Amino acid sequence: MKLPSFRPLLTxxxxxRAYICRLSLVASFFCIALLVGSPSLINHxxxxxxxxxxxxxxxxxxxxxxxxxxxxxxxxxxxxxxIIRRTSNLEMRPICGLSQSSKTKETxxxxxxxxxxxxxxxxxxxxxxxxxxxSSSKFTVMLFHYDGVVDEWRDLRxxxxxIHVSAxxxxxxxxxxxxxHPDIVAEYDYIxxxxxxxGVEHFHPQRYISIIDxxxxxxxxxxxxxxxxxxxxxxxARGRKGDVHRRVYKVKxxxxxxxxxxxxxxxxxVEMMAPVFSRTSWHCVWNMIQNDLIHAWGLDxxxxxxxxxxxxxxxxxxxxxxxxxMGIPTLGGSDENKPNAETSSPPSESEQPYLGTMVPSGSSxxxxxxxxxxxxxxxxxIFQRRWKRAVAKxxxxxxxxxxxIKNISK
Numbered sequence: 217m218k219l220p221s222f223r224p225l226l227t228x229x230x231x232x233r234a235y236i237c238r239l240s241l242v243a244s245f246f247c248i249a250l251l252v253g254s255p256s257l258i259n260h261x262x263x264x265x266x267x268x269x270x271x272x273x274x275x276x277x278x279x280x281x282x283x284x285x286x287x288x289x290x291x292x293x294x295x296x297x298x299i300i301r302r303t304s305n306l307e308m309r310p311i312c313g314l315s316q317s318s319k320t321k322e323t324x325x326x327x328x329x330x331x332x333x334x335x336x337x338x339x340x341x342x343x344x345x346x347x348x349x350x351s352s353s354k355f356t357v358m359l360f361h362y363d364g365v366v367d368e369w370r371d372l373r374x375x376x377x378x379i380h381v382s383a384x385x386x387x388x389x390x391x392x393x394x395x396x397h398p399d400i401v402a403e404y405d406y407i408x409x410x411x412x413x414x415g416v417e418h419f420h421p422q423r424y425i426s427i428i429d430x431x432x433x434x435x436x437x438x439x440x441x442x443x444x445x446x447x448x449x450x451x452x453a454r455g456r457k458g459d460v461h462r463r464v465y466k467v468k469x470x471x472x473x474x475x476x477x478x479x480x481x482x483x484x485x486v487e488m489m490a491p492v493f494s495r496t497s498w499h500c501v502w503n504m505i506q507n508d509l510i511h512a513w514g515l516d517x518x519x520x521x522x523x524x525x526x527x528x529x530x531x532x533x534x535x536x537x538x539x540x541x542m543g544i545p546t547l548g549g550s551d552e553n554k555p556n557a558e559t560s561s562p563p564s565e566s567e568q569p570y571l572g573t574m575v576p577s578g579s580s581x582x583x584x585x586x587x588x589x590x591x592x593x594x595x596x597x598i599f600q601r602r603w604k605r606a607v608a609k610x611x612x613x614x615x616x617x618x619x620x621i622k623n624i625s626k
Contacts, residue, residue, distance in 0.1 A: 288300060289302055302399060302402075303399045303400070303402040303403065304399065304400050304402075305356075305400065305401070305402070305403045305404070306330065306356050306358060306379050306400065306401070307356065308377065308379075328354070328355075328356065328403060328404050328405060329355050329356070329404050329405050329406040329407070329408065329421075329425065330355065330356045330357075330358065330396075330401055330404040330406070330407050330408065331346075331347070331350045331355045331356070331357045331358070331408045331410065331421075332357075332358045332359075332360065332388070332391070332392065332396060332407065332408065332409050332410070333346070333358075333359055333360065333388065333409075333410050333411070333412055334359075334360040334362050334386075334387060334388035334391060334411070334412065334546075335359050335360065335361060335362070335412045336361070336362055336363040336365070336412065336546055337363055337365040337368050337369070338363075338546075339412045339413060339544065339546070340368070340369065342412060342413060342414070342415070342542070342544075343359070343412050344372055345415075345416060346410070346412075346414060346416050347359075347372075347374055347378070348374070349416050349419065349420070349421060350408070350421050351374045351377070351378075353420075353421040353422045355408075355421060356379070356404065357374065357377075357378045357379070358378065358379040358380075358381065358395070358396075359378055359379070359380050359381070360381050360382075360383070360386070360388055360391035360395075361380060361381065361382040361383075362383070362384065362385055362386055362387070362546070363384070363385075364382050364383075364384045365382075366380050366382050381395055386510065387510045387511055387512070388409060388410075388411070389505055389509075389510055389511065389512040389515075390510040392409055392502070392505065393502070393505045393507060396409075396498075396502065397502065398498060398499040398502050398503075401495070401498065402495065404495060405425070405494070405495055406425060406428070406492055406493065406494055406495070407492070407493045407495075407498045408421075408490075408491075408492050409491055409492075409493065410489070410490045410491075411489045411490065412544075412546065413489075413541065413542040413543065413544040413546070414489070414490055414539045414540065414541060414542070415441075415444070415539055415540030415541075415542060416539055416540075417540070418441070418537070418538050418539070419438055419537050419538065419539050420537060423536075423537055424438065424492075424534060424537040427459050427460065427534055427536065427537065428492065428494075428532075428534065431459070431460050431532060432529070432530060433460070433494075433530060433531065433532045433534075434493070434494045434496065434497040434522070434523035434524055434525075434530045434531065435486060435491060435492070435493055435494070435497050435501075435519050435522065435523055435530070435531045436460075436486060436491075436492045436531065436532050436533065436534055437452065437486040437487060437489075437490045437491050437492060437533055437534070438490060438492075438533070438534050438537050438538050438539045439452060439453065439454035439455065439461075439533045439534060439535045439537075439538040439539075440452050440453055440454060440538065440539060440540070440541050441454055441538050441539065441540045442454060444540045445539075445540050445541040445542075445543075446541050446542070446543030447541070448487065449481055449485075449487055450464045450466060451463070451464035451481055451482070451483075451485060451486075451533060452486070452487050452533060454535050454538045455533075455535045456535065457535075458535065458536075459534060459535060459536045460532045460533065460534050460535060460536075461532065461533055461535060462483055462484075462528060462529065462531065462532045462533070463477065463482055463483035463528065464481075464482060464483075466482070478528060478617070479617065479619075480516070480517050480519075480520065480527075481516075481517075483527070483528040483531075484519070484520040484523075484527030484528050484531045485516060485517070485519070485520075485531065486516065486519065486531060486532075486533060487516065488512060488515065488516050489541060490539060490541075491519075496524055497519075497522045497523055497524070500521070500522030501515070501519065501522050504518060504521075504522070506598075506599060506602070509595040509598060509599055510595075511588075511591065511592040511595050512595075513592045513593065513595050513596035513599065514595075514596045514599035514600055514603075515599070518603065519531060520617060521616070521617070527617070545585060
């Protein structure tokens with residue numbers, strides 16, 4: 217069937233004008249409808265664009281929240297996560313690249329520990345004996361020179377591979393607070409923070425580490441040979457019934473230690489002349505060391521808070537690997553029969569009136585050792601006050617070792 221043709225009709229001028237008029241009318245109506253409907257179309261478009269932006273913003277916010285959870289170290293926020301190195305170590309590196317032998321050495325050292333000591337040139341022979349033992353056991357060694365003498369150690373075979381730090385008349389605790397930050401020693405399993413006047417003939421570092429690993433000791437020390445050592449506290453004396461002891465019994469003393477004693481120095485305690493800290497415990501202990509209290513008196517009584525559990529179990533004295541404490545005074549002079557200021561017991565009542573006093577230059581009444589002793593005791597009092605104040609202010613802190621309430625008779 218053929219469709220009708222409209223071509224002949226459009227040839228008529230009258231019909232053609234009528235057709236164009238109607239077409240124009242229809243076009244006008246279409247344009248009006250488009251103009252009327254355009255706001256709704258625009259609003260619809262805006263809604264879609266806005267929804268897209270909201271979705272993008274939501275994704276951005278979610279990403280920001282996720283990034284905040286990463287908890288980057290303070291100051292590293294502008295950096296991408298993968299380039300940040302939170303920790304370091306005390307290992308020396310060759311200036312011309314890592315040799316194959318160095319790579320092999322690093323692979324073999326699965327377990328690493330650090331020996332750090334405050335030393336003076338007068339004790340060079342004793343220190344050499346100590347470092348020889350530790351360097352042969354693949355320890356990193358760091359010496360703090362409190363007398364400023366460094367070059368005179370260069371003739372010892374281990375000197376060039378040892379870290380040397382020098383500051384005049386500073387204690388090992390001053391050095392430790394400034395140079396043994398937990399982020400610097402994070403790669404070391406144990407930190408041996410020792411005095412220089414120790415005999416190590418019967419001490420073997422690797423055997424010692426194997427024992428404290430087995431016993432789960434977070435803080436420890438080698439026992440003292442009582443026949444040759446200056447012993448200030450009975451708990452540090454060597455026992456002969458096993459590898460480790462964790463408490464002492466002093467029934468006859470006024471402040472006796474019994475089977476049910478739970479506090480230092482009866483249990484959960486080591487002396488500060490030769491402490492050994494695990495990585496985790498050192499992180500806590502370092503934060504407890506006070507910047508200005510360089511003798512660290514009082515710190516020993518609080519070590520139990522840093523041992524990740526029961527202090528009566530996680531602090532101990534190793535009997536099978538023992539040392540000799542020579543008790544040689546260093547800082548402040550060389551008086552005979554005077555204990556080392558960092559390891560001696562608190563002063564007697566006769567010394568307490570001198571608390572906080574300083575010895576005038578050239579005074580003949582008291583020597584430097586006496587001044588250091590009084591300063592140490594003054595620092596003990598300051599540390600105890602700070603501890604009590606911190607406990608009182610921290611409402612969120614719960615003491616795992618509360619002191620028993622004493623019965624007061626009326």
